[in-house]
Amino acid sequence: MKTAKDTHSLRSRAWFGKNDRWGMAHRAWLRAEGFSEAVFQSKPVVGICNSWSELNNCNAHLRQVAEAVKRGVWEAGGFPLEFPTISLGEMLMKPTTMLYRNLMAMDVEECITAYPLDGVVLLCGCDKTTPAQLMGAASADVPALMVPGGPMLRGMCRGKEIGAGTDIRRLWEQVRAGRLSEEEWCEVESCVSRSAGHCGVMGTASTMACIAEALGMTLAGAADLPASDSRRLALAERSGRRIVEMVHEDLRPSRLMTRAALENAIRADMAIGGSTNAIVHLVALAGRLGLDLPLETFDEFSRTTPVVANVRPSGKFLMEDFCYAGGLRAVMKEIEPLLHRDALTATGKTVAENIADAACFNREVIKPLAQPLKPEGGTVILRGNLAPTGAVIKQSAVSPHLAQHQGRAVVFENNLDLLERIDDPKLEVDESSVLVLKNAGPKGAPGMPEWGHLPIPAKLLAAGVSDMLRLSDARISGTSFGTIVVHIAPEAAVGGPLAVVQSGDEIELDIKNRRLELLVSESEIRKRLAAWRPPDPHYTRGYGRMFLDHILQANQGCDFDFLRARNGADRTPPPERFKNPAL
Numbered sequence: 001m002k003t004a005k006d007t008h009s010l011r012s013r014a015w016f017g018k019n020d021r022w023g024m025a026h027r028a029w030l031r032a033e034g035f036s037e038a039v040f041q042s043k044p045v046v047g048i049c050n051s052w053s054e055l056n057n058c059n060a061h062l063r064q065v066a067e068a069v070k071r072g073v074w075e076a077g078g079f080p081l082e083f084p085t086i087s088l089g090e091m092l093m094k095p096t097t098m099l100y101r102n103l104m105a106m107d108v109e110e111c112i113t114a115y116p117l118d119g120v121v122l123l124c125g126c127d128k129t130t131p132a133q134l135m136g137a138a139s140a141d142v143p144a145l146m147v148p149g150g151p152m153l154r155g156m157c158r159g160k161e162i163g164a165g166t167d168i169r170r171l172w173e174q175v176r177a178g179r180l181s182e183e184e185w186c187e188v189e190s191c192v193s194r195s196a197g198h199c200g201v202m203g204t205a206s207t208m209a210c211i212a213e214a215l216g217m218t219l220a221g222a223a224d225l226p227a228s229d230s231r232r233l234a235l236a237e238r239s240g241r242r243i244v245e246m247v248h249e250d251l252r253p254s255r256l257m258t259r260a261a262l263e264n265a266i267r268a269d270m271a272i273g274g275s276t277n278a279i280v281h282l283v284a285l286a287g288r289l290g291l292d293l294p295l296e297t298f299d300e301f302s303r304t305t306p307v308v309a310n311v312r313p314s315g316k317f318l319m320e321d322f323c324y325a326g327g328l329r330a331v332m333k334e335i336e337p338l339l340h341r342d343a344l345t346a347t348g349k350t351v352a353e354n355i356a357d358a359a360c361f362n363r364e365v366i367k368p369l370a371q372p373l374k375p376e377g378g379t380v381i382l383r384g385n386l387a388p389t390g391a392v393i394k395q396s397a398v399s400p401h402l403a404q405h406q407g408r409a410v411v412f413e414n415n416l417d418l419l420e421r422i423d424d425p426k427l428e429v430d431e432s433s434v435l436v437l438k439n440a441g442p443k444g445a446p447g448m449p450e451w452g453h454l455p456i457p458a459k460l461l462a463a464g465v466s467d468m469l470r471l472s473d474a475r476i477s478g479t480s481f482g483t484i485v486v487h488i489a490p491e492a493a494v495g496g497p498l499a500v501v502q503s504g505d506e507i508e509l510d511i512k513n514r515r516l517e518l519l520v521s522e523s524e525i526r527k528r529l530a531a532w533r534p535p536d537p538h539y540t541r542g543y544g545r546m547f548l549d550h551i552l553q554a555n556q557g558c559d560f561d562f563l564r565a566r567n568g569a570d571r572t573p574p575p576e577r578f579k580n581p582a583l
């Protein structure tokens with residue numbers, strides 16, 4: 001159902017539509033930028049929320065994308081105004097961008113609500129910028145349309161394709177095992193990241209772009225076009241035109257990001273073999289929308305959604321191949337019987353209408369639903385006495401011989417301890433051992449960094465070991481692979497059972513039955529927990545202190561407790577609330 005919005009009811013009219021002192025001042029000060037009186041004649045004001053930053057290479061092309069969006073907004077009769085937010089560059093920001101996802105979401109929400117915007121186009125790319133913008137837009141609930149920046153071109157080195165993240169990890173292990181020379185390693189550095197855009201595998205950035213499209217928050221086909229493909233700028237221009245229509249239709253995030261849309265996003269995530277991080281971000285997004293999204297939903301959908309995208313790290317190809325094979329639209333066409341086909345999207349059409357003419361052009365890259373790459377979805381949820389409120393494993397990237405495994409724990413108390421001892425020749429470890437990292441969760445690290453891809457000890461690498469069972473309360477990059485359990489909740493730093501695992505304890509993983517067990521008696525676990533003391537907090541002031549005071553656990557999406565919607569209707573403050581009493 002479309003709701004025509006009268007131009008007089010535009011939100012921006014509360015700023016620009018009055019002939020009083022403040023109306024004049026709002027117009028006059030903006031005219032300092034060289035705008036004529038024509039822009040104030042009832043044109044919808046469209047904010048272009050830009051996460052461009054030279055500190056974030058994945059988003060470094062977004063100024064050009066913003067210009068294309070502006071063209072579209074002007075063409076459709078709108079008035080575009082670009083504004084920056086903080087940007088979260090996965091490579092350079094320490095200790096982790098996840099520490100700042102909620103800060104960026106707050107920045108996005110507050111800019112949208114505080115300024116005279118009738119609609120907003122969200123420009124994102126690198127891992128956390130996409131969920132942060134989705135969360136902020138959900139809370140602001142002003143018509144919003146996302147334009148992801150797209151993946152980078154494939155890396156090429158000595159005739160071989162390399163995908164950022166995934167292949168760097170593989171090659172680094174070869175360096176540590178002495179199988180790759182320093183000269184070759186240096187050459188990889190110059191070849192792996194050939195263009196603007198986010199990592200070119202199905203890592204978190206690609207996953208979240210696919211999720212944004214599956215949620216209905218982008219135009220169809222927006223998820224996978226390479227960043228440097230001219231069609232991305234054309235898509236940005238079309239998005240600029242479309243957001244003006246969305247303002248007139250009052251097509252807000254709350255009308256698009258419904259439970260059905262979230263379920264479609266989870267189906268898509270499973271079918272592409274998406275990043276484990278998507279679970280944390282989708283749970284947080286649901287919290288902003290006032291929707292309950294227990295981890296069990298992911299597991300239920302994982303059991304009934306095959307992986308059809310043959311893309312690294314779960315498969316063989318890169319995002320460029322995925323796009324040329326038909327991209328997310330082709331995947332959604334494959335899994336159409338599993339989707340809510342009538343869910344409304346930002347195009348103004350339903351999911352079924354958007355994918356009506358979608359086709360697959362390469363069956364090596366996107367498999368048919370009847371002959372999938374893997375019979376079940378990429379990520380599954382584990383429970384057990386080691387993870388009472390949940391843990392996550394990317395089963396599509398697991399070594400088959402470790403899917404059911406029992407082994408002796410080799411425990412590292414924190415990341416520093418890990419780095420100091422992992423390559424110690426005297427470390428008592430073999431290929432059946434279970435590497436355990438504690439205090440790497442939301443509070444413990446802090447910020448739940450992607451430390452979960454624990455390195456295999458150098459002496460085992462040299463002996464040809466390529467995978468081991470590893471577990472932690474950290475996250476992993478979406479580009480990671482291997483038998484790695486992450487997101488263990490409650491985390492060690494708040495006294496979860498992980499806190500009292502000791503080297504020598506036996507641990508059992510059983511993916512088929514979704515179990516993760518510490519094979520120690522309950523009475524012994526209780527005794528150890530009674531003697532446990534929390535680590536000192538990392539921050540006593542500033543944003544870090546606020547983070548520690550309000551961060552929720554992984555199974556709750558790691559949002560701040562005060563940012564979740566208290567009910568479905570308290571997200572958009574009317575501009576009248578901010579009328580200056582002095583007027």
Ligand code: FES
Nearest residue numbers: 058126198199205
């Ligand atoms: Fe930005 Fe990988 S570093 S997506």
